[in-house]
Amino acid sequence: MRQVLDRASKFRRQPRSRLSRALRRDGFAGAALAFAVALAVSGCAELERQGRLFSAPTPPPIDKPAPPRQENRSSVQHKELLAQFGGEYQAPVAERYLDAILAKLALASDTPGQAAYKVTILNTPVVNAFALPSGNLYITRGLLALASDASEAAAVMAHEIAHVTLRHSALRAEKEREAALISQAAGVIQSRQKGEEERSRQRLSVASFSRQQELDADEAGVKVIARAGYDPYGAARFLTALGRSSELRAALYGKRKDSMSFDIMSTHPSTPERVSRAVAVARQIGAPGIGQRERNGYLSAINGVAFGDDPMEGYVRDRKFTHPRMRFTFTAPEGFLLENSSEAVFGVRQADNEALRLDTVRNPQFESLEAYVGSGWVDGLLASSVKKLDVNGLPAVVAVARAGEWNFRLAVIQSGDYLYRLIFAVRSLTDEADKRFMDSVMSFRRITPEEARETHALRISIVTAGPGDTPESLAAQMTTPNRPLEYLRLLNGLDENEPVIAGERYKIVTE
Template identity: 50%
Template sequence: MAAIWRQGFPIPAKRLAAALLPAVLLAGCLGEQSALLPPQRPSDGELAPRIGSAIQRASDSEHQRLLSAFGGEYRAPQVRAVLDDIVARLAKAGEGQIGTYEITILNSPIVNAFALPTGRLYVTRGLLALANDTSEIASVMAHEIAHVTAHHAVERAEAEAESAVVSQVVSQVLNDPVAGAAVQAGSKLSLARFSRQQELAADQISVRNISRAGYDPYGAGRFLAALGRNTSFRNAAQGQSGNDKKLDILSSHPSTPERVAAVTSAARQIGAPGIGEREASRWLSAIDGIAYGDDPSDGVVRGKRYLNSALRISFAAPDGFDLESARDMVIGVSSNNAQALRFDSVTLKPGQTLESYVASGWIDGVTTGPVETLEVGGQPAVLASGKGTDWTFRLAAIQAGSRVYRFILAARGAADPERPMRAVLDSFRTLTAAEAQATRPLQLRLVAADGDNLASLAGRMAVQDRPVELFLLLNGLERGSKLTPGQRYKIVTE
């Protein structure tokens, strides 16, 4: 994947791609451990609800594309066992046709869940980490099932299949998520959404359904509130206001406060708080040890250093930069937003040299200067300067066999970013096989409070970005909350 450059400034492509990925048969709804189990089909041999063969074939194709776009399936047998039990109970208690649903956990830190008209349900491991009991995760699955049983997904699929514009969007987004996101941002995203009325209806159905299945109906409100806090946390990390949702998974939904109020009202019509099953211990035990954050094979950030175990490379950010990784790329922005860094890799054409590649017009609209030949990390490399309308660039390319690692460092105005670029190149190195193997995902772990307070437990987190705020978010706590001695809490560890 690559970053999207808008007016010379890089936008995190991963978030845009995640926001725009929903396609003809797909709509995102929210936001170490088993192979996808084959469906247990009812007697008529069909997944629920009954659907046309054309949609079934498209769903099969969409399933594979989803796996590719979201890092494949994440194997988590303990989590899958709980989810299977929850969905089985929801299906029996559901409104409309009772059927069988296939669950896939996606290996992505993005917080989201999806439904296909065929009854295929998808949830990212990023979303799993936010839930704190079975009623909360049951509300997510019930919401997706509601879209299926109420035929929302089929209606959306049929409407979008008739639109030539959306067909183009689907092709661009699924074949090249970044390019599709760059071109189609804005009005075309709305074509891939469920309607506001459908979302609110699915919320209402989910509250009734989890209650009939024996779960706490107030779990829906708690989890929606957690999604809202997650949005604010992520936006604040990007220098956006907590209400800026243009890149957020909830941007396609009614506002979080509106949804929380609606599901809370629906729960009150069922009974007072305290009814229904929550089973916090069971859920927390299931997610204990799941991966948290980016997969090292896609590239991860550890402090100021970027590591990619698949490419077996590492480099450090310039002073004052914050990095964010995505698949095979990384972007960074200086604290004053005056400079931006992008890294990715390409393959040279047969007979093409590094010098000719950099001079051939790497970035549209940027005129490059003389090319300097040098060695970086024991590999041949070149460095060049460039000038655009509003930005001054330093471009570097490092060759490792047929692969070329590319760095772009842009500075607003006429300031030459040569010094920070050379610092990046000086930090670049190849990881040994042992180092690459040792680069593992962060994990979500449970620890019991034993004389701890918020600060001390948050201090054990293996993250540098606002650990106290992240600890509160993961555990559904408010600032100033008192920890309960002996109770288990989620932390992120190496």
């Protein structure tokens, strides 16, 4: 669907959007209804994209000695990571718990004299972690939700620290510079075809180099957590959870399972490869059952941590999207699944191959909404279809565009200094489909300050299973609207037919 909307839109640069704090691409630039639901399962720069979809760069290598800790907290990298990942999330109990794990890892590391690391929790559901040579280690609350016990969290942190101690970032940058020079030289002294072949070989070389770094960091991390007294199999369990999370999102958004695996140009090995390697390293240390998992302590530490989108940056509940800070809401047509990303709100309707996108831009000060719609913002516009209407007291314009075999129903709604742009894509714009789309357009409205104040985040809640409880009965308590049973199993590391155990504690999602 990305190519579909690319053909439909010319993507002229627009003023910066405020639909989310992380929105960095304006207007319909790069507009796509591909959700990037292939979650990048990597253990470092992008462990997994989940919830809000960020495309955050890996922090650049730092080869200079780290300045004092206090200066690092206000460093450019620290500020950039906070800006890209929703800011710092305040969870003192969880932070102290993670810092205690780090203290154990430091004593067990290969370089026990190195500067002590300290955790910052990032306010995003994206599953990610970073470690910087400065002594800052970052973990997203999305990762906290996915990890099932202390050994899994320890494995992630040990993996990230291993990247730093092994100087992976600097070595990878050096390898990329070397490959670029070789490719450039090949293009000068050889034919164009030979030059392209050499560039392909160099890209493969860099990808292989990066994959090996991931495996090396996994191995180092497993050994460190074992020496710290944690279950060395925690790394394999967490990597398995990442793979299951990827599969669940693929099922939700209709991406084929075979397209989720990494191709040969991927910068990281696939989850099955990493799981098998992590298990092999753990088996060299001992049989399953050794080391501490500390599940109860971990669950107590993350009890109450927010789950999913930060509601003040917009959130999805079933087919409804609400943005309390910008004070608007709209409801997608029946059968759509919505996702709030860093670019826009996206939606897909699996059965009928339909999609939608909503974003916002500052009013570019055209004479009228009709002039804006006809300004070249969208390709294939049918001028005769442009019509003015009132959407719950807000001026709006709707239109139709066509590109190849695809039809698009467009709506631009003005509210104050901003234009809200809805685009629906469908192969056949039947009367029924057009009515569904127009009903969704007409659902757009401003919300009152009282409605905005009533917004509540979803949270991780820890419950104890009773004698008669089953996965289904615990899932019935979940607020997650789509596939609560699958999410219950995912968040608690339960296999498909694995029961819950009376007296054991489990994560559920509640308001």
